[in-house]
Amino acid sequence: xxxxxxxxxxxxxxxxCEYNCAFANSGDTDMVRALKxxxxxxxxxxxxxxxxxxxxxxxxxxxxxCVKSCISGALSIEDGAVKIDKEKCVGCLxxxxxxxxxxxxxxxxxxxxxxxxxxxxxxxxxACVKGCPNRAIVYEDRG
Amino acid sequence: MKNYVxxxxxxxxxxxxxxxxxxxxxxxxxxxxxxxxxxxxxxLISYLLEGKTDLKRMLYRPEDFYEKNRAEVxxxxxxxxxxxxxxxxxxxxxxEIGYDALLCAAGSTPFVPPFEGLDGVKNVxxxxxxxxxxxxxxxxxxxxxxxxxxxxxxxLKCAEGILERVGSVTVCDLAPxxxxxxxxxxxxxxxxxxxxxxxxxxxLGDTVERFEGQKAIMKSGKTVDFxxxxxxxxxxxxxxxxxxxxxxxxxxxSVDEKMRTTLPGVFAAGDCAESFDITSxxxxxxxxxxxxxxxxxxxxxxxxxxxxxxxxxxxxxxIGFFGLHCMSAGSYEGxxxxxxxxxxxxxxxxxxxxxxxxxxxxRNERAGIYTALIRNRTPLSEIDFETLKKTPGxxxxxxxYRTEKLGGAV
Numbered sequence: 001x002x003x004x005x006x007x008x009x010x011x012x013x014x015x016x017c018e019y020n021c022a023f024a025n026s027g028d029t030d031m032v033r034a035l036k037x038x039x040x041x042x043x044x045x046x047x048x049x050x051x052x053x054x055x056x057x058x059x060x061x062x063x064x065x066c067v068k069s070c071i072s073g074a075l076s077i078e079d080g081a082v083k084i085d086k087e088k089c090v091g092c093l094x095x096x097x098x099x100x101x102x103x104x105x106x107x108x109x110x111x112x113x114x115x116x117x118x119x120x121x122x123x124x125x126x127a128c129v130k131g132c133p134n135r136a137i138v139y140e141d142r143g
Numbered sequence: 144m145k146n147y148v149x150x151x152x153x154x155x156x157x158x159x160x161x162x163x164x165x166x167x168x169x170x171x172x173x174x175x176x177x178x179x180x181x182x183x184x185x186x187l188i189s190y191l192l193e194g195k196t197d198l199k200r201m202l203y204r205p206e207d208f209y210e211k212n213r214a215e216v217x218x219x220x221x222x223x224x225x226x227x228x229x230x231x232x233x234x235x236x237x238x239e240i241g242y243d244a245l246l247c248a249a250g251s252t253p254f255v256p257p258f259e260g261l262d263g264v265k266n267v268x269x270x271x272x273x274x275x276x277x278x279x280x281x282x283x284x285x286x287x288x289x290x291x292x293x294x295x296x297x298x299l300k301c302a303e304g305i306l307e308r309v310g311s312v313t314v315c316d317l318a319p320x321x322x323x324x325x326x327x328x329x330x331x332x333x334x335x336x337x338x339x340x341x342x343x344x345x346x347l348g349d350t351v352e353r354f355e356g357q358k359a360i361m362k363s364g365k366t367v368d369f370x371x372x373x374x375x376x377x378x379x380x381x382x383x384x385x386x387x388x389x390x391x392x393x394x395x396x397s398v399d400e401k402m403r404t405t406l407p408g409v410f411a412a413g414d415c416a417e418s419f420d421i422t423s424x425x426x427x428x429x430x431x432x433x434x435x436x437x438x439x440x441x442x443x444x445x446x447x448x449x450x451x452x453x454x455x456x457x458x459x460x461x462i463g464f465f466g467l468h469c470m471s472a473g474s475y476e477g478x479x480x481x482x483x484x485x486x487x488x489x490x491x492x493x494x495x496x497x498x499x500x501x502x503x504x505x506r507n508e509r510a511g512i513y514t515a516l517i518r519n520r521t522p523l524s525e526i527d528f529e530t531l532k533k534t535p536g537x538x539x540x541x542x543x544y545r546t547e548k549l550g551g552a553v
Contacts, residue, residue: 056537071154073204
């Protein structure tokens with residue numbers, strides 16, 4: 001299955017992926033209107049540590065502990081991708097407490113938020129990958 | 144073809160059905176469900192009363208779940224006896240069902256202390272099941288005064304769920320603080336403060352001496368007038384089926400890392416079972432929903448002849464009240480690293496070179512990275528814990544970790 005991977009040697013730490021992610025999931029067609037003056041909660045986060053940078057997003061684990069731990073049944077696996085039903089989620093954040101990669105966050109409307117590979121929005125392919133200026137983030141099948 | 148029987152229809156049962164079906168597509172699965180309804184997310188009953196979910200959205204699995212997994216559910220029936228020799232379960236209807244492998248996922252029952260005068264109190268409600276919530280909802284009205292006994296997760300979630308729909312909510316607990324089973328004094332004080340800001344009243348370190356009709360006389364001498372009483376003191380694991388059949392039990396049904404009881408072919412999972420907590424190194428009942436699912440899944444795989452082990456159990460909880468979240472995991476022993484901010488606390492506990500527990504108030508960002516350190520028993524000497532303890536991240540986990548976990552499918 002295709003997943004999002006980052007080559008940390010190439011990641012500039014520019015944070016563009018975070019903005020592209022937030023925009024793609026905003027439902028808005030205008031980036032400025034979608035993001036300006038707002039606190040964004042992207043599903044991909046850039047870590048900076050000394051001379052390395054890398055973006056991290058949901059690993060779409062084969063045996064995801066977040067899905068097993070979800071108390072509302074809002075998280076599920078669909079064709080290998082870990083999906084969240086924000087209508088079902090009550091925002092208990094048990095998924096945040098168990099994700100070993102720190103890739104689920106508290107979203108804006110009380111529900112948890114996570115990467116769904118842009119399969120659920122109009123982007124069609126992961127916006128973080130599409131907009132990465134150094135092609136550090138890729139969408140590949142590595143098993 | 145085998146006959147799998149599951150007693151109970153909660154998260155552990157769902158885990159077992161999914162676990163069995165991952166290993167055996169064909170054999171028969173029979174679920175004995177005391178509640179006459181599709182499996183729902185039990186902790187969501189407070190959100191139901193708060194209007195944050197509804198009956199449809201709170202289903203734990205989709206409506207076609209049993210059909211898709213070809214599990215037959217016997218609704219409204221209870222198991223009354225297990226015969227481990229004959230390998231049968233007797234139902235309250237007298238019917239006997241044979242099994243090759245049996246899972247006892249019977250959950251727990253609310254415990255109500257024998258308060259003097261309780262018999263004479265009207266509008267008394269436990270708060271465990273959907274029908275409890277629906278019965279309580281019928282009594283709710285804007286002028287009603289509600290008294291909740293128990294400031295644990297159940298009592299406080301109930302308080303939050305109904306607060307806007309009643310005149311007042313008062314919560315008492317024998318413990319001197321709220322959420323005493325998962326938080327220390329200072330962390331609990333922050334949660335208590337948030338609940339108080341929203342209007343919940345507390346009588347802590349105090350308990351009911353006796354009831355005189357709709358009035359509680361407390362040990363302290365204070366009195367509480369109320370219209371509705373919610374009992375949320377605690378629960379007791381339903382162990383009698385296995386215990387009466389000769390299976391080893393402590394407070395809960397004793398299971399090993401494959402969820403086997405001491406009875407051949409009989410497994411147990413969820414709130415009725417007691418298993419090994421890796422952080423305290425003791426056997427205990429850890430009545431939390433994620434573990435119920437995981438234990439059920441492990442049991443299911445093993446019932447179907449697979450080889451799953453679950454050897455990383457520990458208590459953990461994430462819960463919010465009026466927007467303030469508290470997260471906790473493991474045991475609070477050893478050396479403590481602490482950070483305090485305005486209305487926030489982080490406490491990490493390190494023992495023998497490993498993280499074994501934490502409490503986080505208002506600091507939920509990437510908390511799972513800490514949980515994983517506990518679960519994986521990661522030696523802190525192998526990572527940059529000095530950085531990690533301040534900010535949870537994957538950079539301090541080291542290059543090898545990142546190459547393995549972020550560079551390929553996991």
